[in-house]
Structure formats: C-alpha cells, structure tokens
Amino acid sequence: MDLSYTPEQEAFRKEARAWLEANVPKERLPSFDTREGFDAHCAWEKKLHAGGFAMVPWPVEYGGRGADLLEWLIFEEEYYRAGAPGRVNQNGIFLLGPTIMEVGTPEQKARFLPKMASSEEVWAQGWSEPNAGSDMANIQATAIRDGDDYVLNGQKTWASRGAFAHWLFGMFRSDPESTRHRGLTFILVPLDTPGITVRPIEKLNHKKAFAEIFFDDARVPVRYQLGEEGKGWDVAMATAGFERGLMLRSPARFQDTARRLVDLYRKTVASGQPVAPGLRDTVARCWMDAEAYALNTYQTVSRLLAGGKIGAESSLNKIFWSELDVRMHETALKLLGHRAELLPGAPAAGDVGEWLDGYIFALAGPIYAGTNEIQRNIIAERILGMPRK
Template structure:
C-alpha cells in the first residue's frame, strides 16, 4: 500500500489540466436534454476527441488514449475541477463501450467504438419495458430472425437520452418460447430504422431526458448482435456492472459537489442569514462521505488493475453514491433558504448555482440503473449469502 502518485501520474495530471483549462467552454452549455444543448455537447465531445481526451482508458485504436484506470480517475478529477460539460454520450462511452470491448467482434469494435468516442453516434439505453422494470427478465419485445435480419416488435421505455440519440442498445427476446433470463439477445439498433417510433418523455422538470421507443417490424442486421444469441442476459449484466460500479459516477463528481457545498455553507454563514445549526454536521458528513466514495473507488481501481473483476459489490456503490448525491443537494437547498426554489434565470437567483437542477437529477439516482431496492436484494443474496427463497 502506497497512496502517493508517481511522477508519471503527476505528469499525466498536469497534461490533462493544461488541455482542459485551455479548451473547456467558458460559459456553461445548455442542458443536453434540449435540441440546442444536445448539439453543443456533441461539439464539445468532438473537441475532446480531437484532443485525444474523449475516452482516456480505451485503447488508442478505438479512439482512446490507452491510459490505465488510475489515470482515468486523475483525468476525471481534472475534468470536474474545471467544471467541464456533462458527458452527453455517457450511455455509450461508459456503459456500452466497455461491454463492446469485452463481447464485441473485431469488426464491431472498429465499427462502433471510434464513432462512440467522438459522439458522432450518441447512444440511448433500451432496457426497460412497460412490464419489465425492476423485473427486467420479463422482457417481451421480440427480435425474430428473418434471413439476414432481426425483425423487432414491441416497446422499450425510459430510454435515457432516447429523445435525441442515434442508436439504442438493449435486450430483446430472440426465442419467443423462452422465459425469464433465457432466450434474450443483446442487440444494437439504429434509431432511424423504418418501423421505429421514438416518443420523448418529459421528466419532472419538463425536459425531454428519455423516451419510449416503439418497434413495428423494424429490421436490424444480424451483425448488430453483441455476444451470442440467447446470451443477452450475461452481456447486459456486464453493462449493468459498469453502470452501477465504476464508470458512470466517478468520485470527483461528488468531491466537487461536496467542495461547493462547503463553500456555500461558509458563504451563507458569512452573509449572516439563518443557518439551521444541524447543517454544520450535515455538510461535514457529506464532505466525509464524498471522501469515502473516492477512497473506495481508488481501492476498487487498485483491485481491478491487479487483475480482479468487479462483481456484486457494484451494487454497494450504486446505493452509496445515489443516496449521497441526494443528501448533498438537500443540504444545499436548505442553505439557500427562500431562494432554493428559484429557477435559474429568475431575477433573484444570483448565486443559486445549479443546486435545484442537481437535486432533481439526484432524485432519479436511486431509481435508474436498477432501483436501490434491487441493489439491496443483490447485496443480501450475493454478498451476504441470504436465501432467495
């Protein structure tokens, strides 16, 4: 155990910092859940990619930088330090990308990864269906082989980034007589395929963050299958592991929020306004817990770099970061007091920052990527060995 950076790692940090400071947009971009914000974020991704910083841990041949996971963590710290834009293609780069790396054919890697890294193609998730939410094995959308294509029928919903994305990945039932985890196949679907209708869904802040997607005899080439036919569940579990585990929510995101929270506390106190006495402790706890999340991630990365794999413990992560995120934003809104409810742009909203949007976004955390109740079942059964039945 040696918790210090090597000179090489320090150099990598400086390199990342210099590039980001020189290139990050000076003004925040519009939300990527709006048409103009979506394009602005794609432009930013394009810039990141041309600087070689879009997918730091990917091999160079697929548009990455060939860095290791520790360097990825360092890059993420620098990324949040400068307040760089959110990653519009996160479903692709953080979830599907690693899955293609593991299960994709050489042709699929060459076809999909570079365009994902540049965000020329932005990806949506297609897990849930109206009757397959937490019970994901109840998937009913079918993909039946017909010549050189799958013919897809059915419906997906809550497709994150679905409103503007170009592609969707998800599980479909290729064996209509199968049930539960069997007979499912992981398929990559271009959303401009005839027979596909995308209907955006507004979330509680009115933004079109996700969509329902209808398939009516949509033909998708058999080559778009990821992994073997009928093995979709295993492939999807790998993706879910990336989602709940390491990649989706890097610790610097929460460290940065905690740092901002401490600043907000100090500012509010200095301004002489009312500060609930319990907030001192709440703010301190948030800061400590963001540290705990960081330390846990560094430990996980050390383990993975030594050849270990991420397993059911991804469920521990998902609970911890999603619930911490809510606590941090609740504390901030308490500190803002009467101004906490103001929409950005209200005349009196100076200094309210993006805490309200962050709070609304944080509320989704315990629901997406498998509800926290499902994560608790996984922890109890697969880590603590408690009985399923």
C-alpha cells in the same frame, strides 16, 4: 500500500489540467436534455476527442489514449475541477463501450467504438419496458430471425436522451418460447431504422429528451447482435456491472459537489444568514462520504489493476453515490433558504447556482440503473448470502 502518484501520473494530470483550462467552455452549455444543448454537448465531445481526452482508458485504435484506470480517475478529477460539461454519450462510452470491448467481434469493435469515442454516434439504452422495470427479465419485445436480419417488435421506454440519440442498445426476446432471462439477445439498433417510432416523454425537469421507443417490424442486421444469440442476459449483466460499479459515476463528480457544498456553507455563514445548527454537521458528513466514495473507488481500481474483478459489490457503490447525491443537493437547498425554489433566472435568485436542477436530477439516482431496493436485495443475497426464499 502506496498512496502517491508516479511522476508520469503527475505529468498526465498537469497536461489534462492545462488542456481543460484552455478548452472548457467559459459559459455553461444549455442542458443536454434539449435539442440545442444536445448539439452543443456533441460539439464539445468532438473537441475533447480531437484533444485526445475523450476516452482516456480506451485503446488508441478505438479513439482512446491507452491509459489505465488510475489515469482515468485522475482525468475525471481534473474534468470536474475544470467544471467541464456533462458527458452526453455516457450510456455509450461508459456502459456499452466496455461491454463491446469485452464481448464484441473485431468487426464490431472497429465499427462502433471509434464513432462512440468521438460521439459522432450517441447511444441510448433500452433496458426498461412497460412491464420490465425492476423485473428486467420480464422482457417482451421480440427479435425474430429472418434470414440475415432480426425483425424487432415491441416497446422500450425510459431511454435517456432517446429523443436525440442515434443508436440504442437493449435486450430482445429472440426465442419466443423462452421465459425470464433465457432466450434473450443483446442487439444494437440504429434509431433511424424504418419501423421505429421515438416518442419523447417530458421528464420531471420539464425537458423532453427522455423517450419511449416503439418497434414495428423494424429490421436490423444480425451482425448488430452483441454476444451470442440467446445469451443477452449475460451481456447485459456485464454492462450493468460497469454502470453501477465504476465508470458511470466517478468519485470526482461527488467530491466536486461536496466541495461546492462546503463552499456554499461557508459563504452562507459569512453572509450572516441564519443556518440551522445541524447543517454544519450534515455538510461535513456529505464531504466525508464523498471522500469515502473516492477512497473506495481507488481501492477498487487498485484491485482491478492487480487482476481482480468487479462483482456484486457494484451494488454497494450504486446505493452509496445515489443517496449521497440526493443528500448533498437537499442540504444545499436548505442552505439557500427561501431562494431554494427560485429558478436561476429569477431576479431575486442571486447566486443560487445549479442546486435545484441538480437536486431534481439526483432524485433519479436511486431509481435508474436498477432501483436501490433491487441493489439491496443483491447485496443481501449475493454478498451476505441471505436466503432467497
């Protein structure tokens, strides 16, 4: 056990810190759930890419830096320390990217990964359908082979930033006779394909970037099929593993929130405003749990670098970070007292920061990427070995 960084890792941290300090926008960008914010975030991604920091752990040939996962963790720490913008292409770069790297053909890697790394192409995910949410195997959208094309029909929904994204990935039923998780194929779909209609859905945050997507005889070339025909479920499971497991929510994000929370608590107490006595303990607990998530991730990365794999334990992570995120934000709102309900522009709001927005975003955490109820079933059945029936 060695918990120190090598001189090379320290040097990389220093380099990343210097670059971020020089380049991170001084003003917070508008929300990437708006058209204007989406474009501003894409411009930031291009800058990050030109600086060589867009995809730290990816191979150089695909627009990455060829670094290992430890350096990725270091980069994430510096990224959040610098207060840099959220990653607008997170569904592409953190979820689909690693999956293409694992199961894609050489042509697919060359075609998709570089433009993903630079966010020239931003990806939405098409997991859910109206009747396939937690029951993801109940997919009804179809992809029927016709020569060198798949003809897509049906509907996907709850696609984050689907209103602005360029591409979508998801599973389609390629064998109409099949049921459940058999007969599904994982397909990459350009959203400007004729026959596709994108209809924005207004989210709880009042923004319209979320979308439902309709397919009406939309033709997509077979070369956009990822993995084997009929094996889409296995490809999707690999993607979901990354999502819950490691890449989507790095510990630095929560450690950063926890430190801001500690700071808010100290400032609130110093201001003389009354603070409920239990909050001191709750804030300390949040900080401690964010530390636990970081420690646990470093352990996972150590295991991966030693040749191990992420399995069902990614469900533990997903529950832990999503519930911690909610707890941290609701605690911050309690500290803000009567100001908690004010929007940042309100004259009486003062320095309320982004806590309210963050809280509303955090509330989605226990729902997306597989509800926490589903994760608990997975833990009970696949990790603890409890009976399915």
